[in-house]
Amino acid sequence: MSEREPLLRVEGVTVVYSVGGRRNVHAVSGVSFALFRGETLGLVGESGCGKSTLARAIMQLPRPTAGRVILDGEDITVLGSRSLRALRSRFQMIFQDPIASLNPIRRVGESIEASLRTKGGKSAAERVRRAREMMTTVGLDPEQHYRRRPFQLSGGQCQRVSIARALMTEPQLLICDEPVSSLDVSVQAHIINLLRKVKSDYGLSMLFIAHDLAVVKNISDRVAVMYLGRLCELAPCADIFSSPAHPYTRALINAVPRPGPCQPLAGTGMLSGELPSPMDPPSGCRFRTRCPRAETRCVMVQPELRQIAPGHLVACHFPLREVAGPDEDHRPLMDRPDN
Numbered sequence: 047m048s049e050r051e052p053l054l055r056v057e058g059v060t061v062v063y064s065v066g067g068r069r070n071v072h073a074v075s076g077v078s079f080a081l082f083r084g085e086t087l088g089l090v091g092e093s094g095c096g097k098s099t100l101a102r103a104i105m106q107l108p109r110p111t112a113g114r115v116i117l118d119g120e121d122i123t124v125l126g127s128r129s130l131r132a133l134r135s136r137f138q139m140i141f142q143d144p145i146a147s148l149n150p151i152r153r154v155g156e157s158i159e160a161s162l163r164t165k166g167g168k169s170a171a172e173r174v175r176r177a178r179e180m181m182t183t184v185g186l187d188p189e190q191h192y193r194r195r196p197f198q199l200s201g202g203q204c205q206r207v208s209i210a211r212a213l214m215t216e217p218q219l220l221i222c223d224e225p226v227s228s229l230d231v232s233v234q235a236h237i238i239n240l241l242r243k244v245k246s247d248y249g250l251s252m253l254f255i256a257h258d259l260a261v262v263k264n265i266s267d268r269v270a271v272m273y274l275g276r277l278c279e280l281a282p283c284a285d286i287f288s289s290p291a292h293p294y295t296r297a298l299i300n301a302v303p304r305p306g307p308c309q310p311l312a313g314t315g316m317l318s319g320e321l322p323s324p325m326d327p328p329s330g331c332r333f334r335t336r337c338p339r340a341e342t343r344c345v346m347v348q349p350e351l352r353q354i355a356p357g358h359l360v361a362c363h364f365p366l367r368e369v370a371g372p373d374e375d376h377r378p379l380m381d382r383p384d385n
Contacts, residue, residue, distance in 0.1 A: 052080035053251045054104070054137075054219055059113035061096070061103050071324050073099040075275040076113070078351070081219070086245065086252040088266030088283065090259060090298065094321070096275040097255045098142070101223045104253070105139050106130060118218065135165050135215035142224040144204035148196040154207045155181070155192035161214045180210040184240060202233035206240065213244060220245070221253045226261060238265055259302050263287060268357075271295045274332040275324060277351060281358040291360040291367045293337050331363065339364045 061074040074096045081087050089097050103110040106122060115123050117137060122130060138161075141147040148157050158177040162168050168176070178188035184206040196204055205225060212220060222241065226234040242265060245252055256262050262269055262283075269286040271279040271294065279292040290296045297317050319336040322328050328335050334344040343363050351359040354367060 050082045053083045053118055054081040054253070055114070055116040056080075056100075056104060057114040057116065059100065059103055059110045059115065061099050062111045065325070069325055072275055072327055073324055074103060074110070075327070077272075077275075077277055078113075079270055079277065079280060081251055081253060083218075083251055084249060085267045086254055086265055088262035088269040089253060089255045089272060090257060090262050090269060091272035092257060092298075092321070094324070095272045096324075097257075097272055098223050100272070101139065101221050101253065101255055104221060105137065107139075131164075135161070136217055137219040137221065138212035138215065138217040139221040139223060140205070140208050140212055140225045143228055144201055144208050144225075145196050147208055148204060150196055153193050153195055154199065154204075155188070157196075158207060158211045158214060161211055165215055176214060177210070180213055181207075183213070183244070184210045185236075186210070200233075201229050202237060205229065205237055209237075209240065209244065213248065216248070218251060219253070220250050221255075223255050224257065225254075227256065227258065234261065241265065259287075259298060271298070274322060274327055276332055277361060278333060279360045279362075280351065281355075281360075285355070285358050289367055291354055291358065291365040292333075292362050293339055293366065294333050296366060331361075333362075 057078050059074055059077045063071040063073060065071055077100055079087070089100070091097055102108070104115050106115070109123055113123070114121050117133070120133070122133060125133065148154065152160075155174070155177050158180060159173045162173045162176060178192060181188045181191065186203065186206050191199065191203065196207075199207070208225075220241075225241070226237050229237060238261060241252070241254075244250065254262065254265055266283045269281065269283050270277055271286070271292065273294050279286065279290065279295045281291070286295060287299060290299055294317075317336040318338070322332065322335055329348075330346055331337070331340070331344040331349050334340040337344065341364065347363070349361040349363050351361045353359050354365060
């Protein structure tokens with residue numbers, strides 16, 4: 047995976063919102079990662095950690111406060127409005143609320159056509175043909191659904207419309223911002239299977255954002271974990287779930303219910319303390335106020351992502367698993383043999 051050239055590079059992206067006076071919300075702080083061609087990268091974290099803000103910053107909706115977003119070798123954060131508009135067909139986004147993301151007075155067929163109309167170069171007849179073809183691809187009957195409006199469709203059907211609309215411009219990158227969180231559980235699996243199929247059929251790369259770890263596990267090649275605006279762990283999907291290295295990642299996994307009457311009751315996964323405010327994030331490690339392994343170093347020094355195993359990065363001074371050098375011991379003081 048690491049030997050391939052990434053399609054997307056996010057380098058030090060920061061998003062800060064002013065909320066009046068001198069108060070700022072530090073929604074995203076120095077996030078960096080790469081997304082490779084044909085890969086699905088899952089992005090997880092609790093509500094309010096900055097996942098959706100990061101997705102919109104990648105889409106330049108709006109542009110990030112600082113940092114760079116490089117798509118296929120081109121820094122899109124420095125492009126003018128006209129150049130960015132011309133490039134938008136190469137990266138599309140599917141939003142969390144499928145009904146709200148569609149124009150309520152426009153027929154769904156027209157909404158699917160709209161992206162081609164904006165891009166230009168296609169006749170009206172060609173746009174209609176492509177839209178009807180794409181509706182069939184995502185499991186909608188053009189004869190039955192083309193002229194309907196969003197309120198006449200279910201949430202799952204509206205999300206299929208959103209997927210069809212995103213695919214119309216033949217993008218390279220699809221950003222899915224919690225695309226199944228507002229849908230019934232019975233519908234979620236169908237949408238996940240559809241996304242998996244279109245990714246394979248169209249050769250897409252996907253950034254898949256969710257707070258449901260079970261969903262992320264079923265679709266992702268790698269997983270990035272986010273806490274209070276920063277990445278705390280990034281690893282292959284199997285490694286994240288079998289041997290998490292960050293205490294926050296382990297807490298998220300422990301909080302997932304285990305089905306079956308014979309399964310032992312798991313811990314609640316509840317962390318001590320309260321989630322800090324993004325207007326006044328803690329010094330050093332942002333997780334330290336809730337971390338059972340925190341020490342003085344965590345207060346003073348902000349941990350950066352570092353590799354502890356092939357492809358496994360963690361931003362923690364005292365990770366749960368460690369590959370330390372012969373002259374370096376990163377374990378907490380209470381875990382060292384001389385204490």
